[in-house]
Amino acid sequence: MKEEITLQSETSNTKSKDYNLEVDNGTLQKLQALLGSPLAVIKHGGKGLFKSILALVILAAINLSFFVYSLFNLGESKTYTPILVLLLGLVFTCWYAYKAYNYIYINVTREAFKGLAPIFKKVCGIAVDVVSNKAKNGETKIAKTHVSATDIVNKINNLPYLVKKILIFLFNRIPLSGIINEAWDVINSGDNEKATDVVYGKLSSFANNKIFNKNKFNWILWYIPLNIIVLVVLIKLL
Numbered sequence: 001m002k003e004e005i006t007l008q009s010e011t012s013n014t015k016s017k018d019y020n021l022e023v024d025n026g027t028l029q030k031l032q033a034l035l036g037s038p039l040a041v042i043k044h045g046g047k048g049l050f051k052s053i054l055a056l057v058i059l060a061a062i063n064l065s066f067f068v069y070s071l072f073n074l075g076e077s078k079t080y081t082p083i084l085v086l087l088l089g090l091v092f093t094c095w096y097a098y099k100a101y102n103y104i105y106i107n108v109t110r111e112a113f114k115g116l117a118p119i120f121k122k123v124c125g126i127a128v129d130v131v132s133n134k135a136k137n138g139e140t141k142i143a144k145t146h147v148s149a150t151d152i153v154n155k156i157n158n159l160p161y162l163v164k165k166i167l168i169f170l171f172n173r174i175p176l177s178g179i180i181n182e183a184w185d186v187i188n189s190g191d192n193e194k195a196t197d198v199v200y201g202k203l204s205s206f207a208n209n210k211i212f213n214k215n216k217f218n219w220i221l222w223y224i225p226l227n228i229i230v231l232v233v234l235i236k237l238l
Contacts, residue, residue, distance in 0.1 A: 019126055023159075027115045032162050034108055038101065045104040048217065052100040055220050059096055059227060063089030066231045073235070081238045085231060092227045099219070106215040112166045113207055119159075119167065123152050124176075124203060125196040131180055132187055132195070149176045173211055179203055 034044050042049060067089055070082040113120070127147040149171035153164055179202045180187070186195040 019122060023116075023118055028160055028163055031112050031115055031166065032160055034111065035105075035162055035166060041105050041108050042101070044108050046107060048104050048107045051217055051220075052104060055217075055224070056093075056096065056100065059093055059224060062224065062228060063093055063231070066235070070235060078238045081235065084234060084238070088231060088234060089227075092223075092230075096220075096223065103215060103217055106211065109166060109170060110212045113170060113212075116163065116167065119156075119163075120203065121196065121200045123149055123167075123171075124200040125192070126152050127176060127180060128183075128187055128192050128195045128199055132190070132192055146177045147180055149174070170207065170211070174203055174206055176203070179206065 033040060035041055045052065063085075067082060067086050070085040073081075127149065131147060150168050153167045153171065156164065179199055182202060183195055183198045186198045189195070
């Protein structure tokens with residue numbers, strides 16, 4: 001079942017213009033189920049979920065072991081050493097949980113990006129339209145173009161809050177103005193449809209190569225040793 005949504009944007013003459021498109025309602029419901037809450041995100045974490053939980057168990061076990069050791073080693077250290085060890089262990093564990101959640105969230109938004117392709121392309125089309133109109137009126141030129149995808153998304157009617165949140169989350173990480181400038185020659189040609197395809201292609205490439213494919217878990221290989229070294233140094237110094 002298709003649901004029609006409208007996007008409203010201002011033209012160069014401050015007049016509003018409506019853009020209509022249809023989005024599959026089932027896709028919107030699926031995305032809301034995927035990202036409806038932190039627990040839903042974690043549940044749909046896929047392969048990243050197992051690695052994240054395994055690392056969390058290891059990290060928690062390490063920090064708990066150091067805490068227990070500091071309790072049994074009170075005779076050779078300061079009385080407040082276990083408290084510091086516990087606090088540092090909690091800081092390392094909580095920071096890990098935050099980073100791991102972001103890792104899982106970006107993995108899940110990869111699926112959201114695919115499902116929201118029509119909206120992303122429409123936003124690109126609106127951006128091209130706005131810039132093209134400004135260029136015709138001499139209001140903008142290469143390297144000076146600025147397009148706020150967030151402003152465009154916020155003007156979309158009938159779109160669930162969570163879906164808007166996903167769009168804004170990704171657009172905040174995609175340099176749309178830079179992409180527009182890269183496609184300036186095509187935009188200047190006056191073929192807005194072709195320009196939209198070029199901009200969307202560059203946007204998709206950036207999202208896949210710079211956001212999704214770079215969302216790695218390798219940092220845990222230095223994070224756990226760092227956690228151990230800091231606690232060892234703390235215990236030795238105190």
